[in-house]
Amino acid sequence: MKLAFLQDVYGYQGPFATVYLDTSADAEDAAKAVQLRWRSAREQLADAGADEATLRALDETVDRHEYRIGRRGQVLVATAGEVVFGEELPTPPEDASDDEKVHFGTLPHLLPYLRLRASRIPHVVALVDHVDAELTVVAAGAEPRTRRVQGGDHPVHKSPPGADELNEQRFQNRVEEQWLRNAKEAAEEIGKQAMRIGAELVVLAGDPQQRTLVHQNLPGGVRERTVQTDAGHLDRGASAEGLRDEVEDTVAAAVSAHVDEAVREFEQQRGRDERAAEGWSAVLAALQRGQVRTVLWGSPESPSWLHVGPVPNQVALDARELTDMGVSSPGSAPASAAVVWSAAGTDADLVLVDPDEVKLTDGIGAVLRYTDA
Structure with a gap:
């Protein structure tokens, strides 16, 4: 999937509060249930360091939610007293982990959202x-x-x-x-x-x-x-x-068809040892060079977090890589959040692949725009 539509979100200065809510309206007390879920999420965000202005902006957005019959969800991203991204989800965010459902940090946590909308293209x-x-x-x-x-x-x-x-x-x-x-x-x-x-x-x-x-x-x-x-x-x-x-x-x-084509191209290039990379070290190195055309995301289990700098190609396993690039104070972010940010910022596509369909070292791979000389 193309990620250019996320550029506006990343144009804001973090830290970001990201919350995924079950907003299903399949019961008479749906509004009350959603408010209870939001209250719990709000407390978690506050404990993580979210400022009051950002929490109030989220309060107002949740209060204005229009309920429709059926099971669905909502993702919201806010920073500096403003909700900068929000979309209704086709299903409740049940598959997201607790750490993904409520997150406050350097980058918005958007992979759970992308998973839920993977079946929708512009x-x-x-x-x-x-x-x-x-x-x-x-x-x-x-x-x-x-x-x-x-x-x-x-x-x-x-x-x-x-x-x-x-x-x-x-x-x-x-x-x-x-x-x-x-x-x-x-x-x-x-x-x-x-x-x-x-x-x-x-x-x-x-x-x-x-x-x-x-x-x-x-x-x-x-x-x-x-x-x-x-x-x-x-x-x-x-x-x-x-x-x-x-x-x-x-x-x-x-x-x-898009997923199949990305996997087919990756397999071809990997077989020729040309425009393909797999494993965390190789993929991150390619992202740093702006070399990635498509990220293939399987089910990486580690690392949980990556080090990041202020621009999208500054993402690394080791903070020393970023200091060598001139980043004075590297930050950190969940690995999935960092990869989505880096891919969006370097104009790379993201394809979510079934780990059983294609075996990737570390659960991550990439099709490259060009090969190294």
Whole structure:
């Protein structure tokens, strides 16, 4: 997964308070239960050294939470009296350890969040007919947004049979020209939104003829990441569930393909002893050089903590490595938090892999941008 959307969070000066809450609303006293969980987390953050202004900012955010029926969670990151990141989670954070659920330290603790959203990638869903296009834009780390592209509506319906043949053909030509104009407008907006959020996938649904026109007019880089589906139609509300299921399946397939491709490339490069690194020492050395294109995270058990400096490529097993780089007072952070920060700051992707599918020394590996001379 791409981590550029986290750059804004890392632009703040820590220390950071990170909290994961179960905000499920599957009982009548859900609000009270969440407040009790937050009260416990608040006490832990205070004991860890979180300042009162930051805790109050979190108080206000938790108090404003909008409860919806079902099991879900929430992640919040705050520093210096401000909540700088927050997102609803698709499930409660039950798999996160206690140390991950409540953390106060140099860096935000975001790997549990990334694990929970690993099945979601930035994408655009476009539902089109001969006039309109309804876009659902799903950016990383943000709630879905809906946009509508209103095309011209005259003429868009071909004339009934029985008209003069010549006039009939002229009218049909005008209709098809209007379809094309509307398709170009829709394609332009889809391309703009896809590039804005770095969409890894575009799902194009709706009227088959208009879908084809829109697809043909998408920018090349976006068209390559577009799949078409017969599910959905702007005029049939009953098809919404079918489209939703189709989108979920398509996104899941794209995520799985991305992971498979990263593992396949890693295995190829490792076999050639070229653009691959594995084990803590080799991966951290590559991160220090800005050499990593993709981090493969399996299930590293140690080290628990890493030493970090003020910039993302300053991450090391030994604090002396950082002092040799000129860092006067190295800090420390949980290993997963440090790797996510370093990957995001050096424009590397993160791929969570099944340890049973690929064996990695120390549970961590990397595909590199280039090899050392």
